[in-house]
Every structure is written in C-alpha cells, then in structure tokens.
Amino acid sequence: MGIAVEIAVQDVVGVRVALAGGADRVELCSALGMGGLTPSAALIAGAVAEARDTGRDGFVHVLVRPRGGGFVYDADEVALTVADVRFAREAGAAGVVVGALNDSGAVDAEAVAAIVDAAGPLSVTFHRAIDVAPDPVRAAERLAELGVARILTSGGAERSIDGVGMLRQLTDRVGGRVQVMAGGGVRVDDIPEIVATGADAVHLSARDAVHGSPSGPGGGAATYDITDARIVRAAVETAKRRR
Template identity: 65%
Template sequence: MRPRGGGFAYDAHELATILGDVRFAREAGAGGVVVGALTDDGRIDSDAVERIVEEAGPLQVTFHRAMDVVADPMAAAEELVALGVTRILTSGGASRSIDGVARLRALSHAFAGRLEVMAGGGVSVDDIPSLAATGIDAVHLSARDSARGAPSGPGGGDAVYDITDPATVHDALVMAALAR
C-alpha cells in the first residue's frame, strides 16, 4: 500500500493514508498487507512501521521492496522482525531478483523461521528453480498479460487492460513443484 509513487519516506498525511488503507483492508477481511516506510536517509522508519503493524492487528504484514534501497539489509531485516513484520518482499537489491540471489540466500538463511523472504522483481517462470535454491520462502510473480475489450472511458478510451495469464500461473506452479 503506497499513497503515491516515488520514494518511501512519507509525511504525516501520507502515513495517515497508509494507516487508513490498512484499516480498510483489515475490516474488509484481507489476510495481510504489503507496506513499507523509510526515513529520508534510507533507514527503516520504525515509528511508521510500528504504527502500521499495530493498525494491521492480526493481519500478516509484508515489508515491500523499500527493502531493496536500505544500506544495511541484514540490520533492517532484524529491525523488521522486532517490529512484528511477517515477511519481506525483495529482489535482493538488484533490478531483477535473479540477479540478487546472493543477498536473497543470505537473508533467507539468516532469518529462517523468523521472517519469510519473498523474491520479487522481474521474476520469470524460468527463474523459479534458481530462486528456490536460495532457500527463499516464496516468489512474487506478476504473470501479467493483456486483453482487449470494448472501448471504454470518455471518448472511447483504451480497450486494452491487464489480466493474469492462467498459463503462466500454471507453469510457475509446475516449476515450483519441481524445484522442491
């Protein structure tokens, strides 16, 4: 949940928006939320994360790819454990998670049983065995495709929209099962 694009340091109004979104997700019956907040100097904003975890209550809290820009990922992960975060979504600090396998391996081994590590960022089906070999707990795969529908919006609008490609999801599940 992000109130805007750009960096991960939020002012009081943006944090209030995040907290409201977390509350809405909890009240709507979601199983978890994906959030993240950093200070201006790129460290975990522990005050913001503590408030988010408190608002989430019983929901699982995943700290998103803001993790990829912290200076010391191991110290950041330790802090997130202490704050009650359930999982981190990370590419291992690389543009694509397959290029961050060394950090993914280090994180998954250092925090096994205390913090789930989910690889995300440019994951392809073919990357799953190599990512699984690092010991990570999960992968985040968009499995995105495009579909064309009837024109929409003012003046007709764009008829193309994103969908989840069932064949990609199937292939990812097969690859994941083979990687076990």
C-alpha cells in the first residue's frame, strides 16, 4: 500500500500535527529556511515525549547538521556531529539524519562510519548531501556498504519531480539494500509520479508561513513556519494509495 511519508518539522506542534495526520515519521530540525540544522536538546526531548505518549516510539528522526554552508566538515565538526548523534540516541530518538562529503564530493566514509557507530541501533538516513555528489549511484552504493538505512534525495534536481529519472536509477541499483526517500520541493500533486519511480518514501515539510508579532531591528522576519495539517493529510492520503 503506497509509500511512507516523512514530514520535516521544527517544533513539538509540528510533531503533533504529523502524528494526527497519519505520517510515518518526522525529521526534527531547526532552521529549515537554510536547509535545516540540529534542533535543541529540549526540542528533541519534547518531540520524543510527544511521540511516546501516542505509542509511536519510532516516530522521531533527528537531523544532525552542525552548520550550513555545504557538507565538508573538519575534525571538530565531525566530533560535534558524533556527540549530537549520541545525545539523540540517549534522548530516545528512533533515528538520525546526517550527511558528510569529502573535498571531491564523494561520501566521507570515515565520518559516516563514525556516525553509524555512534548511532548504534538507530536508523541512519543520509540526507540530500548525496545530491551534491558527482556520482549519486556510487554514493548510494557506498552508503549501503557503510550501513546507512536510507537516503534522502531529490535525484540531483532542485525539486524531486524533476529528478525522477535518477530516483528510478537509485531504486534499481540499491533498492532492497537502502531505502530511497524522495525529498526536495515535493508537492502533493507530485507524489503519484514519485511513487511510480519505486521510491520507498516521500519527504516534505508541509510548511506554511504565518505572521507573528513585529520583531524589530535585528530580530529577523516577522513571519515564521508552521506545519500545515491540511498538507500533511493530503500527502498521506495520496502516498498511501496503491502503486
């Protein structure tokens, strides 16, 4: 029946909306506007508690990304990532979402191996850093060797719907060894074509922007993101139809 749905959320309310809308899991993060960064300790704890209260221990997957500006990390940044992965594990998360590349754009195998080791029993997703790799298929094969459970990819395009050719290649080559999750500008109307690629899951933020109180000079924009319950429900209903 269809494919799994993952919703990127930035707060406990988003977790609650995704649970109520029937999503399979969430990617918990902050700063989605810049591609997502590691959420706070309190947010991780709150999200895990919210999911556990509804009997969904496997629901919260935590993005661990130390900064924006690419995916090539020095030793200190890798160490911080490993420490944050361990914290997410101790806090009760079901999985972590990570990514690291070397200077040539290939998978940083040493960093990923350290992260997988730190994650232990948690499910490890390699995020859209794979879309920067010069050879995404080879990258996916290497990630399978390293024990990564899932890759999040747009097929190398800005939007997943424009990368369906690569999504098909990935599912053909690594399907059964690594789950392929399509993400990147996904709209509900795109989901049937994405399902047809053989992808295992679809990932979207289901975001809407609302106006808050005036933030004043130095306070940033007056708008902030929320998770739109209508989009979540529509995505789940569309994704769960038969292939």
